[in-house]
Amino acid sequence: MTDALPIDAVLPQVIAALQTRGRVVLQAPPGAGKTTRVPLAMLEAGVTQGRILMLEPRRLAARAAAERMAQTLREKAGDTVGYRVRGASAIGKSTRIEVVTEGILTRMLQDAPDLPGVGAVIFDEFHERSLNADLGLALCLEVAGALRDDLQLVVMSATLDAAPVAALMDAPVVTSEGRSFPVEAIWLDRPIGKQRLEESVSDLVLKALSEAEGSALVFLPGEGEIRRVEALLRNQVPDDCTIAPLFGAMDFTAQRRAIDPSPHGRKIVLATSIAETSLTIEGIRIVVDAGRARRAKFDPASGMSRLVTEKVTRAEATQRAGRAGRMSSGTAYKLWTRGEEGALAAYPPAEIEVGDLSGFALELAVWGAEAADLSFVTPPHEGRLAEARAVLHMLDALDDQGRITNHGRALARLPLHPRLAHMVDRGGSRAPLLAALMAERDPMRGAGTDLRMRMDAVEGKRTTAQPHAPTIARIRQEAKRLSRGQSNNGPDDVSPLAALAYPDRVGLRRKGDAPRYVLSGGKGAVMPDGDALAQTRLIVATDLDGDPREARVRQAVPISEGELRELFEDQIIWRNLCEWSRREGRVLSRQQECFGALVLDDRNWTDAPDEDVARAMMDGVRLLGLKAGKAATLFLARARLMGDDFPDFSEDHLTETLDDWLLPHLNGVRTTADWKAFDLLPALKARLTWEQQQVMDQRVPPHFETPLGRKIAIDYDAEVPQIALRLQELFGVTTHPTVAGKPLQITLLSPAQRPVQVTMDLPGFWRSSYADVRKDMRGRYPRHPWPEDPTQADPTLRAKRRGT
Template sequence: MTSLPIRDAIAPLLDALRARGRAVLQAPPGAGKTTVVPLEMLRAGLTPGRILMLEPRRLAARAAAERMAETLGEAPGETVGYRVRGDSRIGKATRIEVVTEGILTRMIQSDAELSGIGAVIFDEFHERSLNADLGLALCLEIADALREDLILLAMSATLDAAPVADLMGGAPVITSEGRNFPVDIRWRDTPLPRGARLEEATARLIEQAVAKTEGGVLVFLPGEGEIRRTQAQLILPKGCTIHPLYGALPFADQRAAISPAATGRKIVLATAIAETSLTIEDVRVVVDAGRARRARFDPGSGMSRLVTERVTRAEATQRAGRAGRVAPGTCYRLWTKGEEGALAAYPPSEIESADLTGLALELALWGARPDDLAFLTPPNPGAYAEAQAVLHMLGALDTQNRITDHGRALAALPLHPRLGHMLTLAGKAAAPLAALLADRDPLSRGAPVDLSLRIEALTDLKRFTDRRPWQVSRAALRRIRDEAKRLSQSAPETPDRAHSLAEMAALAYPDRIGLHRKGDAPRFVLSGGKGAVMDESDPLAAARLIVVTDTDGNPREARIRQAVRISEGEIRALFADRIAWTDLCDWSRRERRVIARQQERLGALPLDDRIWKDAPADAIARAMLDGVRDLGLTLTDAARRFIARVTLLRAAGHDLPDMSEPALMETLEDWLLPHLTGVRTAEEWKRFDPLPALRAMLDWPQMQLLDRLAPAHFTTPLGRKIPIDYSGEHPQIALRLQEMFGQTTHPVIAGTPLRVTLLSPAGRPVQTTMDIPGFWASSYADVRKDMRGRYPRHPWPEDPTVADPTLRAKRRGT
């Protein structure tokens, strides 16, 4: 270890920690920071307390502790020990503890001062896990408020150090240049063809790398399934041994993958577990399939799930560096050099994309809000509010967002709060289901959605495979069984009554209880308000009530991937305190009418549904407002004329309400609601006259003003009232020419001449004018000449100014 590059940075790092108590260390892969820095801090006597180093993965934590112990000539559990989930090597003399990130949170929540801990090292901080971000935020608060002597160090190979240093109060940044050997990067000549299988393409690239290079080969694949399928595709020469390497692999097999090969050439097929602090002996060649698996919030399961994405440039650089740790190496990439420019620079932090329910629970237990702590990336407010809503539903938070006693019990369990809630209420019997729901589906794609099939495979695999045609992942079942045993140890004793599988699932997913909708298609309305659909051929498609434990996450109508049948009696036994009668008066877009019903509901789930015969008129009217918003305004001609009058005077500066269509739609509740009594269908709305409601928008002085300056009618010389149309550029009327005989002045409204359209006896326009006296004196003679022949029985006097107005024809023979 004396020749490791990190040695050059040790002195300035120790000086910075002595002076400031905080630092950020940048060191490339292979520099030795993971195994050298904690020992050098111990030798320097920086703190009388223990040194706690966080690793993102269990294998890395154990490997780092074993390597440091080996350097001291000891076994793990003496000076150097480790604690990971399911395994611990810690003794009374232990001074350096290597732990996985979630363990730090549990230590802090149980002892806010971190008694006995003198320094906390965040290794591989660039991975930006949710636990690491939370752990650093909590440690910074502890150091500022309770422990000025607490030393904090963030270490990484590809981290953008400046923001982290700023977060840590302007901590010094120490950089180790490293001495990685050169790595020859080799890209594909052309992109992978569309539809090409990743495993087959990776296998061919591995075979090419083995044929053209020497030394061990480290292959990066996204997950266990891809590793197994790639291994099945490989055809390698004699002397090559293949070692899978992933987190769920038994530790003995993991150790074999990272140990030197006894004979021949070693090919390690690994997940991202091998990207950083692990040192895998003999590796000279890296084959990168270009995919990474990340934690993302999965709306289908209501928890974080792993998704497969393209690697980022930072990850690709980190992986390639594994080929040059001990000698010059080669890296084969399953993408072209041109495609590399489209890769993102850095992977997203987990806090940006993961489910925040666990984080919200931890902060409630700590008694803080997100903005109370120093997060490098603050949680999204919307996602955080959704997480708090889930905790309210589970009874983990009170109305003030403070943690409840039940919430404290959930925080103590190594589970998502949904599954912890189920385990707490259903007891040890729920441990297998909790482990199953926390893992990936052990049955192959295409298996029925029934959750009981998974439990059957878990409890009696032989009987299951004898009767069922679907493939089962035995590795996943082993993992689930092991996890179920651990969970059973931390679960409370069996409650007063045993819970069925469906009841257990409903405890975890009270918002996913589904009722079959009316109709042929297997569609379900869920108690949380969303909808879900099931394949018509699935055996559960005809079930009336189900609990949905997994969907494809489609926000409009999710497809169900896992569910279990539940009875109404089971629902009522579990949620009697949440079931209540609700009066509903809603507009139905499908039926185009107001529907008034009384429903006994669990959330959005109607367990009983009855017609609300005596629904109040005001409730129906309010529901009809939504109908108006759906159907739009229906205006009679009289209503349109009234609106035009008001709009004319409003434009002239008078204080009158805005009656534009957008304004009327926005204020429906103010002007229309009091007049909607008795209207409940689209047909009734079509016949509704809104004029009285519009007139009621004006008070008495406003109506007087309107009638004076923009009257609704023009009174003809015969005393007949004709509606004035205000919709055009000028107010206008249309009437028979004979009705204007004797009119010697042009009619004026509010100082504006009316546009008058004079009609023939047949009602056809013969002249439009804004000057009646001028028309009599000029054009009338020509009109008279033309009209006398067409309508001889109607009067056409030579001087219309002295003639009597009339609408009658002359008697026959006159």
């Protein structure tokens, strides 16, 4: 290690921490040299017994780091230092340092939890917080605590908030300074406004090339933006400038061309966030940052992931700017104003917070642990983890108790999303090719939604649209790797294969002109207008944009009902359905043949049981509300006066307990008109025993019986119970009538049925006001009796005979 790097100053601290504690968190800015120096220092110090395993988040970074360390030792990759990434490896018998991508560690742990032959695991670029890195660290911590107390753990990062990780690991933090080369930051004078991102970036690149020396590294969110900026710059940059795209989907040879020194002149590297990591690109002294990052976010409401383009965080911006100062002083041009920088978030979200947890949940099940049993920097959200487990259960990877199945173990061994792994394991010989196609970016963008056209292209058949040749080549290469050991026992056609991967995204076209679909998982989807599949009755939507309200179909394949029935025979069931239709105002009784949320056949259910109809009618009752007739209203008013020792007849309680007291009485009621005509009184009375009804009739009677034997209905709708009757009918009554222990309000009427007095104290009325009333009434109604002492007179409704 002849060239001095900033990390060299703290390497003794790192070695000491490993000797005393067996673990350390190393915080070092970009350019400090941690990726290539730390593993070699550990090897040279002899602090580690066994191989050193270093994890990198990307294949390009893993190969580049291994080759750079090998060059330092004047060896080739595969000797002392080697690498293992998807599709390539360079490992020999003498290899002591292995640089691998993060998923490989998980597979190693699942195969042999004690990691035989491995003495240390280094998590490089941990600030990226990938799911595999978080899971790998959690599993290593458990292994170190239970099986391997000698296993050394190192977490290295450029922009990570180290304290939480150090606390989780119970490890010391070692901090290194970065390179001393200064990087000048240049912001925009004003926001870019409505100008397209690619145009603004290309203008800023030309400005940077004219003002600063050296090659330029331009950060863009994705391949599409890279290709558009490349097209804008191609005829505007000086002749000695070479434009080199750099993104994850490129083959390794093309990626190497981007990071290798330019043979002549300056280089303009148009890169995604792949260049934020431990890559050193020779000659870079200019960084142009578009200020955007593309992240995959999972929406549990729709069960779909979608790519979202967002503003970079301050940590990402710092990491990107640092690329300009790795070899000498440089300049970072930022496509935002200095004021806008203050509003940026501090750190990007961890993948465990926003990503699809299906593969993560599968690995936990294989490990035989719950997330709560392991130590995570950021624990996964339990609701989103439950959604992931539901997907795995749908794919037969988990049993009804949530335990891993043999099929689930097979899926975990395939380097695919569990959906695609399920398709490969259960499908025929074409399944690996289709899985590779579906896992890769679309090789025929803008060519409609039909997945079959893409499959024709990768199989070498003629298509109406021109496919992207490098993408097709990558798909074929990956398919060969996936085909090893595949059973080939399942279906081979594209439609059933796609349905195996996405049984919850089989779509049935809704009625109407618009190409809208209901998916078997219950969500909605819409096909682009005019698409060749827009009139198809049944589809499998293999790519959706993730809109939670109505996802837009980006890729799909038609499927016949026969194929669907053959594939999911055991999941297509008949359901008897009674439900209240708010639109029609009645109970609908149907028999439906269903696959998930799809209704394949729908018939009238003519002999639906009365109980099922009544239960459906209950939903209508809740919408229409309780509507008591006159008799039922009187009953309720009386019952509510009975006190706390009596059954509760309050409106809230009756509504809450509808199923208990109303359901048995709804036979024959199935429409709004039936409900309006329904007499509620028998159902209400049925809540009381015979004895309770007798007590209620005594304490709160429905009628008041006069001395003449007439029954007068008591009005319970008023503030107090009341009756109205002719004054003469109460002659001789010396005790005021009561209801539930309280006085009854009496309106005393004249012979002409007009009110003459309202009283709640009849004896008091006889003693006081009656004399004045008698004087007035005798003149008006001389033929009616008006005795001086009404308490001694007989009640009557008769008038005197004429002449008496």
